[in-house]
Amino acid sequence: MIADGAEDEEKWLAAGIAGIQQNAFYMHRALDSNNLKDALKYSAQMLSELRTSRLSPHKYYELYMRAFDELRKLEIFFKEETSRGCSMIELYELVQHAGNILPRLYLLCTAGSVYIKSKEAPAKDILKDLVEMCHGIQNPVRGLFLRSYLSQVSKDKLPDIGSEYEGDSETVIDAVEFVLQNFTEMNKLWVRMQYQGPTREKEKREKERSELRDLVGKNLHVLGQIEGVDLEMYKETVLPRVLEQVVNCKDELAQYYLMDCIIQVFPDEYHLQTLETLLNACPQLQASVDVKTVLARLMERFSNYAASGVEVLPELFQVEAFAKLNNAIDKVIAAQENMPIVGVVTLYASLLAFTLQVHPDRLDYVDQILVS
Template sequence: MLATEGMEDEEKWLAEGIAAIQHNAFYMSRALDSDNLREALKYSALLLSELRTSKLSPHKYYELYMRAFDELRKLEMFFREEDRHGCSVIDLYELVQHAGNILPRLYLLCTVGSVYIKSKEAPAKDILKDLVEMCRGIQHPTRGLFLRSYLAQISRDKLPDLGSEYEGEGDTVMDAVDFVLQNFTEMNKLWVRMQHNGPVRLKEKLDKERSELRDLVGKNLHVLSQIEGVDLEMYKDVVLPRVLEQVVNCKDEIAQYYLMDCIIQVFPDEYHLQTLETLLGACPQLQPAVDVKTVLSRLMERLSNYADSSPEVLPDFLQVEAFAKLSSAIGKVIEAQVDMPVVGAISLYVSLLTFTLRVHPDRLDYVDQILGACVKKLSGKAKLEDSKATKQVVALLSAPLEKYTDIVTVLTLSNYPRVMDHLDAGTNKIMATIIIESIMKNDTCVSTADKVEVLFELIKGLIKELDGTTTDEVYR
C-alpha cells in the first residue's frame, strides 16, 4: 500500500513539475517572439527552477529534465541572434550569472557558454574549463548528474579536437580530452553518491534506479573515443590511466562493472591489444562483487574477433604476449576473489581457451597450460556436483575436440585426463561419448599403441566386462 501511495505521489509531483515548466515556457516563448531578453531570462529561470526538486526518482526526474531541455534549445537559438536581443555574448555570459538560484543559473550559463564558444570570441578551452568548474556548485547527486549531462550534450560538437574549427590559438586536442575527462570524473562521483540517496532497506531499488542512469556517465567515454587526435599514444599515456584511476578509486561495484565494460566496447581493438597489461591490471583491484569474469570474457571475445577479422595483426598478439597477460590476469583475479565459485573460475578458463583456439590454434602447449590451471583450481575438491560447474568443465574439454581434427593428439595433452578425473561417473561417460563421436566424425586414425592406451584410459567409463561391471584393466 505504501509503495502504491509513493508512486501516486510521485506521479502527482511530476505532473505538477511538467505543468509549471509548460506554464513558464509559454511566457518565455512569448518573450522570445517579442525579442524581450529580460523576460526570456526571467521565465527560463523559473522553468529551470522546477529541476531543483528532490521529490522525484531519477527515472521521473529524467522526464522533467527532458521537458526543460527542449525549452533550452529554443533559448539557445535566441541567444545566438544578437541583433534580436541587443546583448553581446560576453555581456550575456556575465548577465546570466545573476540568476537567483544556482541550478537555473548554471543551466543558463552552459547554454550561453555554448553560444560563446561558437562565437569564437574567447578560446574554447577557457570557456569549457570555466563551465566544468562552475558546475561543481551542484553537489546533489541527481541534480548534478543531469546538469553535467547537459554540459556534455551542448559541448560535444564544440571541442577543440584535431581538425575542429575550435582548434588553434592555444586550443588543442589535449584541452578537449581534459574537459571530457574532468566532466566524466565528476559525473561518476555524483553517480556513485546516488547510492546514499535513501535508506539502506531500499538499496535494491536505488541500485536499479542508478543502473537506469548509467548511460549518462558512459556517454563521456563514447565522446572520448570519438575525439579526433586521441591516438594510441595519448590513449595509453593519458586517457586509459585516468579513466581506470576513477574506476578503481570509486570502489562501487555497479560503476566498476559498467565502466570496465564500457571501456572495452567503445575504444578500438588495437588500443586494447597495445594496452592489455594496463587494462588487465585494474581487474584484480575491482570490488569482490564485480562480475569480473564477464568483463574479461567480453574483452577476450573482442580480441578474438579482431584477430579473425584482421589476420595481419596476429604477430602483434605474439609480440605483446597477449596469452601470457590474459592467463596471468585471470589467475590474479581468481586469487583476489577468494569467494568466487568454482563455476566462475572454470568459465574464465573456458573463455581463455576459446580465445587461444581462435588466436593461437597452433599452440597446444597453451591449451595444456589452461587445462593445468583448471586442474589446480579443482585439486583438493571432491567430484564436481554443481551442475553449472560440470557443464563448464565439459565445455572446456569439448572445445579442443571441436577445433582440431587430430583428436588423439589433443587427448595426449598431459592435463586432459586430469581434468576428466574431476567429473562424476555419469558426466565422465558423457564426455567419453563426445570423444568417441569426435574421433568417428573426423575419421581419426589411432596410429600407435601409446595413443590407444591413452584413448582407452579416457573412455574406460564406457567399457564393461561381460558380467556388466566396469574395469580399468579390460583393455590391457
C-alpha cells in the same frame, strides 16, 4: 503505502511539468518579441522546477527532458541575439544574474555553448569555466543531470584536431581534460546516489542508479570520438585517469559498467598496446564485481579482431596477449577467493576460445589451460 507514494510522485511530476509549460509559454512570448530580459526571467523560473527532490531519477528524467527541449529554443534565441549585435561576453555575464544556482548554471551552459560557437573567446577557456562552475551543485541527481546537459551541449564544440574550435596549441589536451573532469565528477555523483535515503531502500536505489549509468558512460563515448586521442595520449593520459577513477570509486555497479564501457568504446589496437595496464586493474576491483564477464568480453573482442584478418596476428603475438591474459586470470581468481567454480570455468573457456582463434598451432597453450 507504495501505491500512495507512486501516486504522490505522479502528482509532483505533473505539477513540475505544468510549471515548466507555464513558464515556457511566457518565455516563448518573450522570445517572439525579442525581449531578452523577460526570456531570461521566465526561463530561470522554468528551470527552477528542476530543483525538486521529490522525484525518483526516472521521473526526474522526464521532467529534465521537458526543460531540455525548451532550452534548445532558448539556445537558438541566444544565437540570434548575437547576430543582432548582442555581445556574447555580455550575455554570458547576464545569465549569471539568475537568483538560484541551478537555473543559473543551466542558463550558463546554454549561453556557453553559443559563446564557443561565436569564437569570441577560446573554447578551452569557456569549457574550463563551465565544468568548474558545475561544482556548485552537489546533490547527486541534480548534479548528474546538469553535467549531462553540459556534456550534451559541448560535445560538438570540443577543441579537437581538425575541429573549427581548434586553438593554437595543445588543444586536444584541453578537450580531453574537460571530458575527463566532467566524467570524474559525474561518476562521483553517481556513486554517491547509493547513500541517499534509508538503508531499507538500497536495492531500489541501485536499480535507479543502473538506469542512469549511460549518463556517465556517454563521457567515455565522447573521449572515444575525439580525433586527437592517439595511442600515446590514450596510453599516457586517458586510460590511467579513467582506471584511477574506476578503481578508487570502490563501487560494484560503477566498476563493472565502466570496465565494460572501456572495452567496448576504444579500439582493439589500443587495448592490445595497453593490455597490461588494463588487466592490472582487474584484481583491484571489488570482490563482488563480475570480473569474469569483463575479461570474457575483452577476450571475445580480441578473438573477433584476430578473425578480421591474418595481418593483425603479429600484433597479438608481439604483445604476448596469451601470457598476459593467462596471468591476469590467475590474479583475479586469487583476488576473488569466493569465485564460484562456474566463474573459473567461464574464464578459462574464454581463454581457450581466444587461443584456438589466435594460436591454433600452439597445443602447449591449450595444455596450460586444461591443466589450470
